[in-house]
Amino acid sequence: MKNYNIAIIGCTGAVWVEMIKCLENLKIPISQLKLWASPRSTGKIVETFMWNIEIKEVNEDFFENIDYALFSAGWEKSKKYIPIAVDKWVVCIDNSSYFRYDENIPLVVPQINWDTIWNSKIIANPNCTTAIAAVVLNPIYKKYGIKKIIMSTYQATSWGWAKAMAELEGNTQKYFSWEKATIEQFVDNIAFNVIPHIDKFQENWYTKEEMKVVWETQKIFWDNNIDISCTCVRIPTFRAHSESIVLETEKNVDIEDIKNILENAPWVDLVDDIENNKYPMPLYASGKNNVEVGRIRKNLVFGDKWIELFISWDQLLRGAALNAVEILEVCINNLKK
Ligand SMILES: NC(=O)c1ccc[n+]([C@@H]2O[C@H](COP(=O)([O-])OP(=O)(O)OC[C@H]3O[C@@H](n4cnc5c(N)ncnc54)[C@H](OP(=O)(O)O)[C@@H]3O)[C@@H](O)[C@H]2O)c1
Known part of the structure; x- marks a missing residue:
């Protein structure tokens, strides 16, 4: 070779x-x-x-x-x-x-x-937020088709720059010693806070990070008919992002079948054992090649073709x-x- x-x-x-x-x-x-x-x-x-x-x-x-x-x-x-x-x-x-x-x-x-x-x-x-959702959505897209996606992200500080993780660590220590926080890598203090603002705001009031999810998901699936709305939120964790995804399929869905296809999907780990409090969490997704998916259920609001799921993954590694x-x-x- x-x-x-x-x-x-x-x-x-x-x-x-x-x-x-x-x-x-x-x-x-x-x-x-x-x-x-x-x-x-x-x-x-x-x-x-x-x-x-x-x-x-x-x-x-x-x-x-x-x-x-x-x-x-x-x-x-x-x-x-x-x-x-x-x-x-x-x-x-x-x-x-x-x-x-x-x-x-x-x-x-x-x-x-x-x-x-x-x-x-x-x-x-691709942007890590998009790429990883796509790995989980792909088997659902292939079998049931996807018409609409509503996504909320919970993004760690490791996206972007090593300096950002250092700012979280530093400001966490400063919080306990009553020192003034350093605000250089984020728009506000990231320690003990969540910030619903990643990248620049666009004319439609979504941020660029949110629009990347729209543009890139459509490009990866080669399907501009998927309607997508996303809210990206920075949270004070070091590593591994999470997403709550609500989606509408083309065909009626069977939740057990969705679990089954995700359990057998490449690069996906089904972690959905609510009786034992097992579901995707960034602490446990860190360092893993696979994306964790769980909390799979029918959505109560929109109707039969809508499902909900939650994913966590290591965005430096898998993303x-x-x-x-x-x-x-x-x-x-x-x-x-
Ligand atoms: N972190 C994530 O989760 C993630 C996910 C997806 C994509 N990305 C993308 O991946 C890229 C790297 O991200 P990162 O998190 O690894 O960033 P990082 O930790 O800040 O590292 C940046 C790297 O770029 C080098 N660099 C800076 N200025 C340079 C210059 N003028 N010429 C050549 N090299 C230069 C740095 O070298 P020095 O040490 O010498 O400054 C360092 O090796 C970015 O484009 C980011 O958007 C990151």
């Missing part, structure tokens, strides 16, 4: 920590691993399961002889350097939102739409790093390089 030269842009971040484990666990055949972070980190040595690697300085030669590049350093870096990498025949898998809404760029959850990759040189990794490395795996297995 051929081994590949792989570059990672953003090799000191929260997503990176999971990404390097995924490269090892999925046994990606690597001959060279090239790492890049900000100028602050240039020259530092990073320990990996293969070698200790020095973080390189940024320049255009960085992409010479690279087969695949995983971008995980924010959209400005993706915007600037992905076109340079593509010019050098590098296939780029991008964790940022920069290319997601370009109709010529596939937005991929490998379990659902790996076949949209074709020969694309840029593949966008970002693992999805990106699985895209890489699909490319290695299917693209001629």
Whole structure:
């Protein structure tokens, strides 16, 4: 089997920590691993399961002889350097939102739409809030069809930047010592609070994070007829997001059958034992490859085709790093390089 030269842009971040484990666990055949972070980190040595690697300085030669590049350093870096990498025949898998809404760029959850990759040189990794719901919704969509989705999220501080988790930790300590909270990563104090505001407000008064769920779900399922409304809320947990999802199916649903198909769905763990207080929770979903789903029931308000469920998952791992490395795996297995 051929081994590949792989570059990672953003090799000191929260997503990176999971990404390097995924490269090892999925046994990606690597001959060279090239790492890049900000100028602050240039020259530092990073320990990996293969070698200790020095973080390189940024320049255009960085992409010479690279087969695949995983971008995980924010959209400005993706915007600037992905076109340079593509010019050098590098296939780029991008964790940022920069290319997601370009109709010529596939937005991929490998379990659902790996076949949209074709020969694309840029593949966008979806927003974690969307990607994970899609993993759970996919088997329901296939069997019953989905017409409408109403979603509320409970999002941990690990989305975005490692600094955000540090702000939660710092402000929690400050709360007990009566010190003034630091408010840099969020719009308000995140400790002992919930904030119904993630990303910028749009003209329709939804936030961009909420609209990402709409745009990206429709793109992943290739179905603009699914009506979606989402409220995204930041909560003071470190890791793993959760979502309450209410959805309308095309056909009448049988709740036991929904449980059955989710129990047998790939990358999904059914955790729905209410007698023993077992349901999805972020504390237990952290560090897991699979998405937990539970609290599955008929909705009391809207009628027979409406169901409710609750999901939790590790967004750094399943929501970002693992999805990106699985895209890489699909490319290695299917693209001629
Ligand atoms: N966290 C999540 O749950 C999640 C989920 C889905 C997608 N994403 C996306 O994944 C990306 C990374 O997120 P993260 O949480 O890992 O962020 P993070 O912890 O803040 O790490 C950011 C990385 O980017 C590097 N970087 C910053 N400025 C740079 C520059 N000028 N040139 C090159 N590298 C630079 C940083 O290097 P230094 O250490 O040297 O500053 C660091 O390695 C973002 O695009 C984010 O939107 C994150």
